[in-house]
Amino acid sequence: MSLLRLVDLSTDIALRRGAVHALDHVNLEVRQGETLGVVGESGSGKTMTVLSVMGLLPPGGRVVNGQILFDGRDLLAMAPDELRRVRGVEMGMVFQDPLTSLNPTMRIGAQVAEPLRVHQGVSKAEARERAVEILRRVGMPRPDKIVDDYPHQLSGGMRQRAVIAMALIRSPRLLIADEPTTALDVTTQRQILELIDDLRDEFKMAVILVTHDLGVIASRADRVAVMYAGRVVETATTEELFRAPRHRYTEALMHALPEAAQGREGRLYSIPGLPPDLSQPLTGCRFAPRCRHATDACRATDVPLVRAAEDHLYACLHPVTEAVTFAPRGAGEARPAAASEPILSVRELVKEYDAGGKGRVSAVAGVSFEVKAGETLGIVGESGCGKSTVGRLVAGLEEPTGGQIVLDGTDIGALDRRARRRMHREVQLMFQDSYAAMNPRMRVDGILTEPLEIQQVGDPAGRRSRVTRLLDQVGLPTRALERYPHEFSGGQLQRIGLARSLALEPRLIVADEPVSALDVSIQAQVLNLMRDLQSELGLSYVFISHDLSVVDYMADRIAVMYLGKLVEIGPASQVVRAARHPYTQALIDAVPSPDPGHAPSPATAIRGELPSALNPPTGCRFRTRCPLAQDICRTEPPLEGGLHQVACHFPLREEAAAARP
Amino acid sequence: MNDQTRVRGLWRNGLEVFVDNRLALAGVGIFVLLAAFSFLGPLFYSSDQVHTDLANVYLSPGTAGHPMGTDGVGYDQLGRLMVGGQTSIVVGLAAGLLATVVGTVWGAIAGFAGGWVDAIMMRVVDAMMSIPALFLFMLMAAIVTPTVPMLIVIIGAFAWLGPARLVRGEALTLRTREYVLAMRGMGGTGGRAVRRHIIPNAIGTVIVNATFQIADAILYVAYLSFLGLGVPPPAANWGGMLSDGLSDTFSGHWWLLYPPGIAIILIVLAFNFIGDGLRDVFEVRLRRR
Numbered sequence: 001m002s003l004l005r006l007v008d009l010s011t012d013i014a015l016r017r018g019a020v021h022a023l024d025h026v027n028l029e030v031r032q033g034e035t036l037g038v039v040g041e042s043g044s045g046k047t048m049t050v051l052s053v054m055g056l057l058p059p060g061g062r063v064v065n066g067q068i069l070f071d072g073r074d075l076l077a078m079a080p081d082e083l084r085r086v087r088g089v090e091m092g093m094v095f096q097d098p099l100t101s102l103n104p105t106m107r108i109g110a111q112v113a114e115p116l117r118v119h120q121g122v123s124k125a126e127a128r129e130r131a132v133e134i135l136r137r138v139g140m141p142r143p144d145k146i147v148d149d150y151p152h153q154l155s156g157g158m159r160q161r162a163v164i165a166m167a168l169i170r171s172p173r174l175l176i177a178d179e180p181t182t183a184l185d186v187t188t189q190r191q192i193l194e195l196i197d198d199l200r201d202e203f204k205m206a207v208i209l210v211t212h213d214l215g216v217i218a219s220r221a222d223r224v225a226v227m228y229a230g231r232v233v234e235t236a237t238t239e240e241l242f243r244a245p246r247h248r249y250t251e252a253l254m255h256a257l258p259e260a261a262q263g264r265e266g267r268l269y270s271i272p273g274l275p276p277d278l279s280q281p282l283t284g285c286r287f288a289p290r291c292r293h294a295t296d297a298c299r300a301t302d303v304p305l306v307r308a309a310e311d312h313l314y315a316c317l318h319p320v321t322e323a324v325t326f327a328p329r330g331a332g333e334a335r336p337a338a339a340s341e342p343i344l345s346v347r348e349l350v351k352e353y354d355a356g357g358k359g360r361v362s363a364v365a366g367v368s369f370e371v372k373a374g375e376t377l378g379i380v381g382e383s384g385c386g387k388s389t390v391g392r393l394v395a396g397l398e399e400p401t402g403g404q405i406v407l408d409g410t411d412i413g414a415l416d417r418r419a420r421r422r423m424h425r426e427v428q429l430m431f432q433d434s435y436a437a438m439n440p441r442m443r444v445d446g447i448l449t450e451p452l453e454i455q456q457v458g459d460p461a462g463r464r465s466r467v468t469r470l471l472d473q474v475g476l477p478t479r480a481l482e483r484y485p486h487e488f489s490g491g492q493l494q495r496i497g498l499a500r501s502l503a504l505e506p507r508l509i510v511a512d513e514p515v516s517a518l519d520v521s522i523q524a525q526v527l528n529l530m531r532d533l534q535s536e537l538g539l540s541y542v543f544i545s546h547d548l549s550v551v552d553y554m555a556d557r558i559a560v561m562y563l564g565k566l567v568e569i570g571p572a573s574q575v576v577r578a579a580r581h582p583y584t585q586a587l588i589d590a591v592p593s594p595d596p597g598h599a600p601s602p603a604t605a606i607r608g609e610l611p612s613a614l615n616p617p618t619g620c621r622f623r624t625r626c627p628l629a630q631d632i633c634r635t636e637p638p639l640e641g642g643l644h645q646v647a648c649h650f651p652l653r654e655e656a657a658a659a660r661p
Numbered sequence: 662m663n664d665q666t667r668v669r670g671l672w673r674n675g676l677e678v679f680v681d682n683r684l685a686l687a688g689v690g691i692f693v694l695l696a697a698f699s700f701l702g703p704l705f706y707s708s709d710q711v712h713t714d715l716a717n718v719y720l721s722p723g724t725a726g727h728p729m730g731t732d733g734v735g736y737d738q739l740g741r742l743m744v745g746g747q748t749s750i751v752v753g754l755a756a757g758l759l760a761t762v763v764g765t766v767w768g769a770i771a772g773f774a775g776g777w778v779d780a781i782m783m784r785v786v787d788a789m790m791s792i793p794a795l796f797l798f799m800l801m802a803a804i805v806t807p808t809v810p811m812l813i814v815i816i817g818a819f820a821w822l823g824p825a826r827l828v829r830g831e832a833l834t835l836r837t838r839e840y841v842l843a844m845r846g847m848g849g850t851g852g853r854a855v856r857r858h859i860i861p862n863a864i865g866t867v868i869v870n871a872t873f874q875i876a877d878a879i880l881y882v883a884y885l886s887f888l889g890l891g892v893p894p895p896a897a898n899w900g901g902m903l904s905d906g907l908s909d910t911f912s913g914h915w916w917l918l919y920p921p922g923i924a925i926i927l928i929v930l931a932f933n934f935i936g937d938g939l940r941d942v943f944e945v946r947l948r949r950r
Contacts, residue, residue, distance in 0.1 A: 431843065455848060
């Protein structure tokens with residue numbers, strides 16, 4: 001029986017002029033004890049749906065039509081007091097960013113128990129006791145101590161546990177988790193998702209899991225609803241949806257995943273165009289303008305949800321009939337090795353920061369690697385592993401504490417100021433958030449000519465034509481030159497960012513999480529573009545990302561970092577499919593796979609938290625969390641091997657024969 | 662050429678937002694009216710503001726030749742409001758701008774440089790801020806005879822502290838923005854960062870603050886005159902007139918009290934409204950909403 005049912009729910013958000021129709025006749029159902037996954041790109045209305053249920057719509061937001069039936073009673077027709085009780089006691093919500101959803105001036109215990117004090121008026125002492133108990137149940141270590149801590153004293157994963165504890169303390173019947181793990185690292189994500197699963201069974205709750213990540217949905221949800229432009233376009237059981245999706249949008253989303261790319265040279269399928277503007281009146285299927293199967297009928301008629309099977313609804317006139325497969329790529333043959341000279345070689349790079357009298361933070365500790373011309377080196381690791389610092393050191397934005405960076409045969413450290421300024425022509429940066437990396441008061445033409453002006457390349461006319469050509473290369477119209485950054489979407493900004501990095505015709509681009517802020521379909525566009533430009537211009541990339549599947553798709557070789565150290569480096573296919581370091585294996589297993597049949601093995605899960613870089617463990621830095629650690633791990637393992645090197649006393653497997661030189 | 666079109670585009674966009682704000686427009690209107698009254702008024706309405714006329718003191722409004730009456734020494738009140746307005750507006754504008762320019766430069770340098778330069782420069786500001794303004798004014802006024810230029814300098818010398826702190830804070834955050842980082846990645850220098858990125862992005866704050874500085878400076882002139890530390894007679898300003906009028910409160914000479922008081926309130930309000938309007942203009946992201 002259904003616990004929550006949305007009937008023809010429509011929500012508007014008023015603007016200064018007009019309104020955005022954020023939800024349009026949404027019908028959904030969550031049953032007792034099940035997890036409903038709601039998936040869609042940004043702006044699809046998935047968050048608006050849950051905010052409508054919780055009554056937390058942004059200013060100007062209003063439910064204009066429909067019913068929200070909780071346990072058979074319509075929330076919209078309920079008296080305010082009763083409504084507050086139902087939303088406060090019977091529903092719990094977990095938000096994306098655990099730091100902003102906790103009050104920094106309140107102790108964890110007081111915060112976790114706040115709902116009890118508000119709704120049940122329990123005493124302070126009892127509230128504290130209950131807080132300790134619930135913190136223990138969400139797997140918080142030393143809950144009786146943490147209850148008196150402040151949020152900033154906890155790590156991201158711990159904070160999210162605290163937020164979940166806060167949602168659970170009233171034993172709600174429905175838990176709503178809005179992107180609960182998007183701000184967390186993969187290994188932490190795995191822990192949190194497993195926790196939500198366990199708690200669902202223990203508390204016999206229903207869970208709504210909102211996410212943009214198909215992998216998270218595949219491994220955790222019982223049923224899935226796919227949303228696009230304010231509508232539900234397909235609902236099905238998870239297994240059915242991934243085995244036989246019907247809607248063309250669902251299919252396109254799956255094809256756009258890096259995991260779906262066939263073969264190493266394969267291109268990602270990217271959905272052209274952008275989602276529609278919801279403040280305009282729309283007719284027909286909303287996905288039609290971006291769909292390759294769209295016909296006139298799609299554009300003219302309102303497409304209703306039809307039943308494909310028990311529990312499988314979709315709204316598409318030309319549904320998918322063939323099955324989608326996630327063939328795991330075979331232990332791929334490496335791309336023909338770029339035989340040329342290394343363009344970048346980094347030797348024993350060290351970077352330490354002063355921690356204000358408390359010692360020194362070891363951000364990068366003796367990292368060495370090479371990048372050949374035309375090659376992509378992927379650097380992966382969790383936040384705090386030093387991968388971004390390596391990128392900034394290579395791009396010359398920071399001075400290394402020790403070690404050498406040799407670019408094209410010249411040691412950067414030995415250059416004088418002027419030569420170093422010229423060196424910037426060879427290496428350029430690409431940022432995660434291109435909007436933040438562009439001066440909001442400059443037009444795109446100013447932004448793109450800036451590197452040319454700084455390096456005094458060409459005259460104004462020459463710069464202008466160069467900039468026009470750059471825009472053409474990244475597939476944007478010349479009109480874009482007269483616009484300001486805030487007028488563009490995320491994917492377009494990333495293209496402009498790429499154009500700016502290309503302006504000086506560098507030989508190496510350091511891309512720091514270039515697609516992490518983008519939706520899957522837009523991510524595919526940008527990744528394809530980066531690959532095309534690489535083969536066209538012979539660029540090398542240092543591609544930094546926390547997302548193994550993206551790095552696997554982009555990189556020729558992958559370097560894995562942990563707490564400032566390089567633990568493994570080798571050809572991409574080898575590292576991902578035949579990892580030798582236990583940490584690499586744990587990372588790989590933690591990535592949620594968009595294949596519901598794929599269950600992660602519990603043996604490789606790493607527990608605990610990343611140690612502080614202030615006083616890192618001696619010897620192998622991973623030993624404090626490693627399942628294989630022994631006494632010898634207190635001595636530092638050297639990075640050994642042929643092409644596929646690992647720094648571990650107990651590598652998981654021997655180097656594959658093919659990789660030996 | 663390219664640069665000019667860019668600037669015009671930005672300004673025209675901004676103008677639309679400003680015009681959308683009714684209060685800001687009203688502010689501009691009030692300021693223009695008061696300035697016209699003070700500077701153009703004497704061309705149409707002449708009165709003797711130098712010689713006292715003890716035969717005609719405390720004439721009520723409406724008396725022939727004195728539409729707003731006369732004060733305790735026989736000056737025509739309407740003419741005096743015009744002359745007093747000139748001083749108030751000139752001192753207000755000049756002192757406000759002086760404070761803004763000095764404060765902006767000081768704060769910007771401290772913020773960009775950081776480290777010990779910042780520490781020393783900001784301790785100077787803190788030290789000066791810890792001295793009560795009134796005490797400083799009285800001291801200065803006791804040492805020098807207040808003239809209009811001197812008033813501007815005295816008020817400016819105190820008022821720059823606010824903008825200095827404000828701009829320093831702004832510079833500190835702007836310095837770490839990713840677009841500054843991106844520019845350094847292209848090999849750009851600190852000077853370029855300041856010119857092309859920091860100042861254009863701080864200018865909104867600076868201009869908005871300038872309007873409030875001007876309003877404040879007009880009030881300071883009033884305070885000083887109220888304490889008898891303003892420009893000596895026969896020169897006049899609205900604050901001084903208000904102060905004189907106040908001593909006549911219980912004699913029923915209301916026409917000496919209300920007109921200068923209302924004028925001060927109006928011009929301060931006008932600048933505050935303009936400041937609010939400009940704040941919207943410089944918030945680039947608001948424009949597309």
